[in-house]
Amino acid sequence: MREHMVLFITTFVLTLLAIFILIPVANRIGLVDKPHGRKQHVGAIPLIGGISVFTGVAITLSVFGLPGDTHWYYLLCGGTIVILGVFDDFLDLSVKIRLVAQVMIALVMMYGLQLYVGNLGDLFGLGAVGLGYVGIPFTVIAVIAAINAFNMIDGIDGLAGMLSGVSFVSLTLMMGIGGQLEHAVLPMVLVFALIPYLMFNLDLVGKGKGKIFMGDAGSMLIGLSVIWLLIVGSQSDSASFRPVTALWVIAVPLMDMVAIMIRRIRKGQSPFIADREHLHHIFLRLGLNSRQALVVITSLAAMLATIGVVGEYLMVPDLIMLLLFLLIFALYSMSLQYIWRITRFVKRYKAKQRAKKNS
Ligand SMILES: CC(=O)N[C@H]1[C@@H](OP(=O)(O)OP(=O)(O)OC/C=C(\C)CC/C=C(/C)CC/C=C(/C)CC/C=C(\C)CC/C=C(/C)CC/C=C(/C)CC/C=C(/C)CC/C=C(/C)CC/C=C(\C)CC/C=C(\C)CCC=C(C)C)O[C@H](CO)[C@@H](O)[C@@H]1O
Numbered sequence: 001m002r003e004h005m006v007l008f009i010t011t012f013v014l015t016l017l018a019i020f021i022l023i024p025v026a027n028r029i030g031l032v033d034k035p036h037g038r039k040q041h042v043g044a045i046p047l048i049g050g051i052s053v054f055t056g057v058a059i060t061l062s063v064f065g066l067p068g069d070t071h072w073y074y075l076l077c078g079g080t081i082v083i084l085g086v087f088d089d090f091l092d093l094s095v096k097i098r099l100v101a102q103v104m105i106a107l108v109m110m111y112g113l114q115l116y117v118g119n120l121g122d123l124f125g126l127g128a129v130g131l132g133y134v135g136i137p138f139t140v141i142a143v144i145a146a147i148n149a150f151n152m153i154d155g156i157d158g159l160a161g162m163l164s165g166v167s168f169v170s171l172t173l174m175m176g177i178g179g180q181l182e183h184a185v186l187p188m189v190l191v192f193a194l195i196p197y198l199m200f201n202l203d204l205v206g207k208g209k210g211k212i213f214m215g216d217a218g219s220m221l222i223g224l225s226v227i228w229l230l231i232v233g234s235q236s237d238s239a240s241f242r243p244v245t246a247l248w249v250i251a252v253p254l255m256d257m258v259a260i261m262i263r264r265i266r267k268g269q270s271p272f273i274a275d276r277e278h279l280h281h282i283f284l285r286l287g288l289n290s291r292q293a294l295v296v297i298t299s300l301a302a303m304l305a306t307i308g309v310v311g312e313y314l315m316v317p318d319l320i321m322l323l324l325f326l327l328i329f330a331l332y333s334m335s336l337q338y339i340w341r342i343t344r345f346v347k348r349y350k351a352k353q354r355a356k357k358n359s
């Protein structure tokens with residue numbers, strides 16, 4: 001435990017140092033996010049969260065190591081996605097380039113881990129549903145889905161950090177309790193790298209001058225890390241949770257992405273065109289401020305992850321856990337369809353309350 005604490009504190013300090021060093025560098029070279037159109041923040045914000053988190057994690061893992069050698073592949077895939085993300089932050093890469101790079105990363109990841117999603121669990125009570133080699137393309141899709149889900153959810157202060165925090169803590173718990181202690185260290189290292197990031201991202205330090213964003217580099221790194229751990233946790237010989245539980249651990253970003261893609265396709269739009277219709281934007285439109293939206297969405301994610309973890313330990317049958325997940329997704333999608341009506345209702349209700357107060 002003591003040596004793990006050294007690992008965690010080292011990650012925290014290194015990430016913090018990286019942030020201090022990289023803020024002026026980003027300002028000088030123009031690696032900043034300037035407000036325009038759908039980007040409604042204030043000022044030019046350094047896009048160095050992802051590079052800093054990766055620097056902290058990479059140095060710590062390189063110096064202290066982890067059992068086995070898969071962390072070297074994690075650093076290779078993570079480093080590649082961070083470089084891809086930095087190019088994207090600078091140049092706004094095309095969807096094609098991004099997807100090709102993500103497929104390559106997924107393939108290296110499967111090779112490094114010697115694992116892919118080949119087992120969906122006992123979904124129908126008739127024994128494990130095996131995918132055979134179909135598991136390889138399935139894994140590629142799952143990796144792309146996770147990377148882009150976290151990229152899409154990174155739209156208000158703290159959200160990508162807090163939602164991935166929920167996923168990493170759930171993973172640490174399940175891996176720790178489920179006997180994958182050697183794998184439970186990485187998610188906790190990531191949590192300790194996220195803490196300094198969140199301190200700056202949420203303006204808790206720097207008196208308004210130290211704000212930073214993850215950038216595509218950071219949100220994609222987080223998505224990759226989550227799916228990496230989900231595969232290790234659910235697919236290794238020593239698996240500590242069932243594949244269906246993975247859905248609950250990543251529920252909010254996954255639901256947001258799938259729902260928005262369905263909505264865009266139904267409207268005849270490309271699913272790859274950015275907009276301000278994500279879950280966090282909807283809460284802002286409902287009148288919450290960014291902090292309130294952060295608290296509500298993080299609580300929702302924590303609740304869903306808790307259902308997954310509890311379901312795992314109570315051994316609720318896989319099929320029930322899957323159907324419950326799909327039911328919640330259906331309710332979520334339906335309520336989004338009525339969002340305009342709900343928005344109008346909330347606005348009218350608030351106006352009434354205000355009028356009542358004033359009279
Ligand atoms: C474009 C956009 O929205 N932009 C945002 C964003 O702006 P930003 O500037 O940052 O970004 P850009 O605009 O520049 O660009 C963004 C990126 C792109 C444009 C590039 C590509 C974008 C994509 C959208 C790619 C998505 C591609 C896919 C291939 C995803 C397809 C997804 C699915 C079909 C979902 C299902 C996939 C799975 C494989 C399921 C599981 C997935 C997991 C991750 C968990 C995996 C774990 C396991 C270990 C196994 C799972 C085990 C099981 C038991 C599951 C098996 C079950 C079944 C098969 C039964 C069926 C059930 C399911 C399939 C589950 C389905 C899920 C649900 C129902 C939910 O950000 C801005 C800021 O916010 C924003 O403004 C802008 O709009």
Ligand SMILES: O=c1ccn([C@@H]2O[C@H](COP(=O)(O)O)[C@@H](O)[C@H]2O)c(=O)[nH]1
Pocket residue numbers: 033038039040041151154155156157158159201212213214215216274
């Ligand atoms: O911590 C954050 C992260 C993002 N935002 C806002 O969302 C957009 C999204 O940026 P992408 O480049 O599309 O990822 C960003 O420009 C900010 O306006 C935020 O406020 N806080």
